[in-house]
Amino acid sequence: MMQIEAGTTRIGWIGTGVMGQSMCGQLMDRGFATTVYNRTRKKADPLIDRGAVWADSPRLVAEQSDVVFAIVSFPRDVRQVFLCKNSGVLAGCRDGSIVVDMTTSEPALAIELYNTAKQVNVQSLDAPVSGGDVGAREGTLSIMVGGERETFETLMPCFEAMGKTVVYQGDAGSGQHTKMVNQTLIATGMIGVCEALLYAHKAGLDLEAVLRSVGSGAAGSWSLSNLGPRIVGNHFDPGFFVEHFIKDIGIALSESRRMGLSMPGLSLADALYQSVKAHGDADRGTHALMLALAEMSAVDWQNR
The missing domain is CATH 1.10.1040.10 (N-(1-d-carboxylethyl)-l-norvaline Dehydrogenase; domain 2)
Structure with missing residues (x-):
């Protein structure tokens, strides 16, 4: 399992709306080099102005990242971002990469993403959050995580940048439940x-x-x-x-x-x-x- 270190670990971020922009900003504040994508590029401009690199698709984000986070709107968006065969995150991941879905989504979809990622030697966590825009801006979110414990522990430096309460809940889907x-x-x-x-x-x-x-x-x-x-x-x-x-x-x-x-x-x-x-x-x-x-x-x- 990789070591997570600012300045070395490359972060990808997909979804720069009300929550995502602040959450990604917390990682950038810790010194993580970041590549971003959003359906509407304008919403990513504040992060790009701070030094984030723009990518034209989720796949291209993954190709330039060791860990890819996403927080989008609906389960259909999660499926499109991660599982699309041509432009999705998993299409661009290398062996040993980690993907983290922080969208509030369906437990069954979290399990499907975990199993599909596993087939290409990629680890997946479901890590929805609570705390709203205030918690995102202040880095005090509650983050509830499902997936393999070792992967969860590996990513603690990232989770601790975004949240005050970070709890491992169990197997894939447990974070969503x-x-x-x-x-x-x-x-x-x-x-x-x-x-x-x-x-x-x-x-x-x-x-x-x-x-x-x-x-x-x-x-x-x-x-x-x-x-x-x-x-x-x-x-x-x-x-x-x-x-x-x-x-x-x-x-x-x-x-x-x-x-x-x-x-x-x-x-x-x-x-x-x-x-x-x-x-x-x-x-x-x-x-x-x-x-x-x-x-x-x-x-x-x-x-x-």
């Missing part, structure tokens, strides 16, 4: 955050004072502390897109049905977020759930 646990907690928790603030508003309370009181007590949560102030301030720009969250909830519901689980709370969250999308807010942050709930109660939240 853990992310489904995370998304289930967030989905149902966000309903509580929005309904509670809506209640506080209708009761005539000072919302900022309310946040100071409840945020430090038993009701405190990451979502309340980080997204509560954004909701109060009517800042609904995405730290994580509603559209992508609906995808995650769909994966979790599909997996729960496969395992014979009833998930009524998650099913409710799915219905509510579908309403957010129907109202034209799919490209806003997950906390835009407030806008749909407020409309149900005939509250003009943004002009309150």
Whole structure:
């Protein structure tokens, strides 16, 4: 197994959106030489301006890299980026390379990628993250990893550049299953955050004072502390897109049905977020759930 060292190990990065740009930047800050690709080149320009090298396809990224990370949008994008026979990452990897999918995706696809990579002597990890745009910018993400433990331990210098909590979860697919646990907690928790603030508003309370009181007590949560102030301030720009969250909830519901689980709370969250999308807010942050709930109660939240 290779040794990971800044200045020696060549990093490839695919996906330079809200999360990926900051995560890749953390690796560059540690001194890793980096090659990047994104479907829209303009979104990679800030990294290129900092010294990253542009490649015209995922395959060309792999040809210039020892380790390739990707964080894209949907499982179909993961399949295209890694498994496309002509232009995918695995088509360009050399023996002993490592690929890491940090997209929130399907556990079965993570296993398929692992097995396909193994056939060409490439190691694969599924390593989805939690912590949103704030965690990506600050290098404090939670990273949940599936695959071979030795590969996980080899990549710790990279993971530690991006995250504060890095945990090995088990075999391939385990990282994605853990992310489904995370998304289930967030989905149902966000309903509580929005309904509670809506209640506080209708009761005539000072919302900022309310946040100071409840945020430090038993009701405190990451979502309340980080997204509560954004909701109060009517800042609904995405730290994580509603559209992508609906995808995650769909994966979790599909997996729960496969395992014979009833998930009524998650099913409710799915219905509510579908309403957010129907109202034209799919490209806003997950906390835009407030806008749909407020409309149900005939509250003009943004002009309150």
